[in-house]
Amino acid sequence: MELSDANLQTLTEYLKKTLDPDPAIRRPAEKFLESVEGSQNYPLLLLTLLEKSQENVIKVCASVTFKNYIKRNWRIVEDEPNKICESDRIAIKANIVPLMLSSPEQIQKQLSDAISIIGREDFPQKWPDLLTEMVNRFQSGDFHVINGVLRTAHSLFKRYRHEFKSNELWTEIKLVLDAFALPLTNLFKATIELCSTHANDASALKVLFSSLILIAKLFYSLNFQDLPEFFEDNMETWMTNFHTLLTLDNKLLQTDLVSNAIQFLASVCERPHYKHLFEDQNTLTSICEKVIVPNMEFRAADEEAFEDNSEEYIRRDLEGSDIDTRRRAACDLVRGLCKFFEGPVTGIFSGYVNSMLQEYAKNPSVNWKHKDAAIYLVTSLASKAQTQKHGITQANELVNLTEFFVNHIQPDLKSASVNEFPVLKADGIKYIMIFRNQVPKEQLLVSIPLLINHLQAESIVVHTYAAHALERLFTMRGTNNTTLITAAEMAPFVEVLLTNLFKALTLPGSSENEYIMKAIMRSFSLLQESIIPYIPSVITQLTQKLLAVSKNPSKPHFNHYMFESICLSIRITCKANPDAVGSFEEALFMVFTEILQNDVQEFIPYVFQVMSLLLEMHKNEIPRSYMALFPHLLQPVLWERTGNIPPLVRLLQAYLERGANTIASAAADKIPGLLGVFQKLIASKANDHQGFYLLNSIIEHMPPESVDQYRKQIFILLFQRLQNSKTTKFIKSFLVFINLYCIKYGALALQEIFDSIQPKMFGMVLEKIIIPEIQKVSGQIEKKICAVGITKILTECPPMMDTDYTKLWTPLLQALIGLFELPEDDTIPDEEHFIDIEDTPGYQTAFSQLAFAGKKEHDPVGQMVNNPRIHLAQSLHKLSTACPGRVPSMLSTSLNAEALQYLQGYLQAASVTLL
Numbered sequence: 001m002e003l004s005d006a007n008l009q010t011l012t013e014y015l016k017k018t019l020d021p022d023p024a025i026r027r028p029a030e031k032f033l034e035s036v037e038g039s040q041n042y043p044l045l046l047l048t049l050l051e052k053s054q055e056n057v058i059k060v061c062a063s064v065t066f067k068n069y070i071k072r073n074w075r076i077v078e079d080e081p082n083k084i085c086e087s088d089r090i091a092i093k094a095n096i097v098p099l100m101l102s103s104p105e106q107i108q109k110q111l112s113d114a115i116s117i118i119g120r121e122d123f124p125q126k127w128p129d130l131l132t133e134m135v136n137r138f139q140s141g142d143f144h145v146i147n148g149v150l151r152t153a154h155s156l157f158k159r160y161r162h163e164f165k166s167n168e169l170w171t172e173i174k175l176v177l178d179a180f181a182l183p184l185t186n187l188f189k190a191t192i193e194l195c196s197t198h199a200n201d202a203s204a205l206k207v208l209f210s211s212l213i214l215i216a217k218l219f220y221s222l223n224f225q226d227l228p229e230f231f232e233d234n235m236e237t238w239m240t241n242f243h244t245l246l247t248l249d250n251k252l253l254q255t256d257l258v259s260n261a262i263q264f265l266a267s268v269c270e271r272p273h274y275k276h277l278f279e280d281q282n283t284l285t286s287i288c289e290k291v292i293v294p295n296m297e298f299r300a301a302d303e304e305a306f307e308d309n310s311e312e313y314i315r316r317d318l319e320g321s322d323i324d325t326r327r328r329a330a331c332d333l334v335r336g337l338c339k340f341f342e343g344p345v346t347g348i349f350s351g352y353v354n355s356m357l358q359e360y361a362k363n364p365s366v367n368w369k370h371k372d373a374a375i376y377l378v379t380s381l382a383s384k385a386q387t388q389k390h391g392i393t394q395a396n397e398l399v400n401l402t403e404f405f406v407n408h409i410q411p412d413l414k415s416a417s418v419n420e421f422p423v424l425k426a427d428g429i430k431y432i433m434i435f436r437n438q439v440p441k442e443q444l445l446v447s448i449p450l451l452i453n454h455l456q457a458e459s460i461v462v463h464t465y466a467a468h469a470l471e472r473l474f475t476m477r478g479t480n481n482t483t484l485i486t487a488a489e490m491a492p493f494v495e496v497l498l499t500n501l502f503k504a505l506t507l508p509g510s511s512e513n514e515y516i517m518k519a520i521m522r523s524f525s526l527l528q529e530s531i532i533p534y535i536p537s538v539i540t541q542l543t544q545k546l547l548a549v550s551k552n553p554s555k556p557h558f559n560h561y562m563f564e565s566i567c568l569s570i571r572i573t574c575k576a577n578p579d580a581v582g583s584f585e586e587a588l589f590m591v592f593t594e595i596l597q598n599d600v601q602e603f604i605p606y607v608f609q610v611m612s613l614l615l616e617m618h619k620n621e622i623p624r625s626y627m628a629l630f631p632h633l634l635q636p637v638l639w640e641r642t643g644n645i646p647p648l649v650r651l652l653q654a655y656l657e658r659g660a661n662t663i664a665s666a667a668a669d670k671i672p673g674l675l676g677v678f679q680k681l682i683a684s685k686a687n688d689h690q691g692f693y694l695l696n697s698i699i700e701h702m703p704p705e706s707v708d709q710y711r712k713q714i715f716i717l718l719f720q721r722l723q724n725s726k727t728t729k730f731i732k733s734f735l736v737f738i739n740l741y742c743i744k745y746g747a748l749a750l751q752e753i754f755d756s757i758q759p760k761m762f763g764m765v766l767e768k769i770i771i772p773e774i775q776k777v778s779g780q781i782e783k784k785i786c787a788v789g790i791t792k793i794l795t796e797c798p799p800m801m802d803t804d805y806t807k808l809w810t811p812l813l814q815a816l817i818g819l820f821e822l823p824e825d826d827t828i829p830d831e832e833h834f835i836d837i838e839d840t841p842g843y844q845t846a847f848s849q850l851a852f853a854g855k856k857e858h859d860p861v862g863q864m865v866n867n868p869r870i871h872l873a874q875s876l877h878k879l880s881t882a883c884p885g886r887v888p889s890m891l892s893t894s895l896n897a898e899a900l901q902y903l904q905g906y907l908q909a910a911s912v913t914l915l
Helices: 005-017 023-036 042-052 056-073 086-102 105-122 130-140 143-161 167-197 202-223 235-246 255-269 272-278 281-295 300-308 310-319 326-362 364-382 401-414 422-434 441-456 460-475 487-504 514-549 556-576 578-597 604-617 624-633 636-640 642-666 668-682 688-701 704-724 728-745 747-757 761-776 780-795 804-821 868-882 886-894 897-909
Strands: 383-387 391-395
Touching (some): 105 143, 130 143, 130 167, 281 326, 364 422, 401 422, 487 514, 514 556, 556 604, 624 642, 642 688, 668 688, 668 704, 704 728, 704 747, 728 747, 780 868, 804 868, 804 886, 868 897
16 A cells, blocks of 8 residues: 555545444445555554544544554564564654654554553564653653653553563663663653742643653652562573472472472473473473472471461462462472473373372372372363463363363262361362363263252361352353353252352351352352242341341451342342332341441441342332431431442432432422532542432432422532532533433523523533533443433524524534544543542442442433434424524534534434425
8 A cells, every 4th residue: 555645535534434323334444444454554544644634533533543453463473474564663663652742632642552562562672762762752841742751651661560570571671771760860850840940830730740640650660670680691500509409308498498499490491592491301300200299299287277277278279379389389380391391291290190199099098198289280280371260261181181070079079978088179179160161061060069068068178169169160151151050950959059058157167258158149140030939048047147247347258248149139039029129128127227326337338239229129109118217318427438428329319219209298308408418429529420420310300399499509519610620520420410401401491590690601511511522421321311412402492593502503513423423532631640549430448339239220311212313313303394494504504524424314314304
């Protein structure tokens, strides 16, 4: 592809088509771009477009397309063709940094991401001048440029915080420090001095502080790794010394020394350039025999932890915090050696595994540790890739996992006593957990009754592993993303499963066992209506447990799964029988009252969530027991704790949805209290979105006359907050609210209330907020509310057609079409980039969202409007019928041609015309 005007024009046309909502237009355009992206100059055409195009939407689209192209194609994969020609790679690296630094922020972010992706692959070896180019820009004095460099550097170097130590990493960091440390230090000093100089200039300080935060992040990343002396040149000597050390009688050596020495060998043997150090068969055999096998043994310290410190043993074994043990280090060394020497290592260890199993068979009661070591060896040999969620995802094909499972694992689990050889029982159950994706389903189904049986084992480790294994099996996914093990297949075991799970909570040491409670939750989720016959017994036991642990909550995960289980009980039962909600309220409210009265802070957010779920089960009424609580929910002290805010807002929304008329008649004196809560939330950057959730419910559900007297004051409060502290999050929430208000009360009412606060304010809101900011709104329902509200302003507000506001009609329509068709504007101003995590919606330090208490997504315009594009077309048709000639005239004189094309598509789809 030549770098020609004709090709730029063609590319522009196809990029436009990729934004078309019609799949018949969009998909062929996407296919075309895919077909040409391997051509020489394609990425350079994209960069030219995003630099020189006159259309902002094309610039943004080209930048996103370029970033995604780099993400897909930059990495060179061994044995696969190079997807980007070398001349294009050179040109991209020569031009991308200056182009990124001279671009607007929305495009700068995309290019910065692209530089990070390229840097991950090419820096420093294939992009040696990147650092110099970036450092030179520090001299520009332009903080738009400087912050662009800092952001890019941060995205390049932040990986140093979480990458494992390696010689390559240390070399790279040293190179970066040599080039970057002094300029960064000088920039830091200069920026501090500028802060003193501009101490009274708030806007300058905002920019400078954003630079300081980035510098601090860079400093943290560059100092995260503790750089040792390099020893690449002496690696063979180091290796020999460690090998010699480990072949001594290592019972005399300290565990941490041994485990670290083995970890060193494990990290070295995985690196291709040290492969030659391990190729000699004698070296491999020596490491396997004299280093790995002795350190696979179940040591006295392991046995002591298994029996007397079960919780710590489980934490280390299941959650991988046993990183400093000999056994874990030996397992890692096996996996490391298998990377390049899988065949020889498997051959060496196969003999050892058989020998260990034979020793066990001679005298099981004495030699059980031999079988334990054999199981660990097989597990280490077979595990090539593993995740906590899915177990082993890639296995050594030289190891027959199913055969080993049937011959050596199942017999232990089928033995008469669940209390015999507890370590081997735990090993067997862990084997099921780890290799659940490699063992055939029929063998897993055979294992389920065995696991249920082992929930009764006296050993805390055994019954905990049994619960955890069942929970993992119940989450496995089969075809169509359904559970692999079905409720129908579990039908014969429902009663014994539930009985044994709840009995396990009565075993010594397991009264608050989080793995058992999580298995209860997962069983409910899988079994669904199969548990209904057992609900009376189940909810009694859960309520008793809740009452007991509320005296002194100490296990947060256990408590969370307990409340999830309660929510599932309610959902499953009330779905089949809505009237059953009363029996749950009867069972739970006494305990809830005690929790609220005793101010059990850890549980109060959970109680509010469960109460919301129960209240939402009622149909258009609020029982008296809830109304008695309503005034207490408005007390300021409850709202002081951040963890209470999300569930309390949700609960008040449930009150409004189910009984707004009751509140308006029986608790009208509480409406000021409700609005007081809104006022408090709206004043907080961290919680203003929660204030809008509440306000939207008030507007949507309360009878209009009950809030008439407060409406103007609500808007005044919102405008004051806009004036004092305007954030992107607040703007997005404000836009959704005013459009919901417009839908509820009408466009004319919205215009009148704005203009009653200040003359011409309606026009100011349209011009300064709605038109420029509507593109920032995210979420399907939120966008739909805004689309329907703006359509009402365009077509049901007479002042938009015959006053000074008429000049805003076409820009507003264009903004609405942009909301439908343009990519979401997710840019955030500099000063908002580094809001603390506690200040971002969705995260609360003391609040845990219950998945099974989740609120159904509610569409307030669902019954009124299905397709907002069609609705716009129909509404414009109706308006043009009332004012013939006006609408086409306004469209033809001032609507952008691209927007007009989209609009004609809507009219065609709606089968209407404009008169």
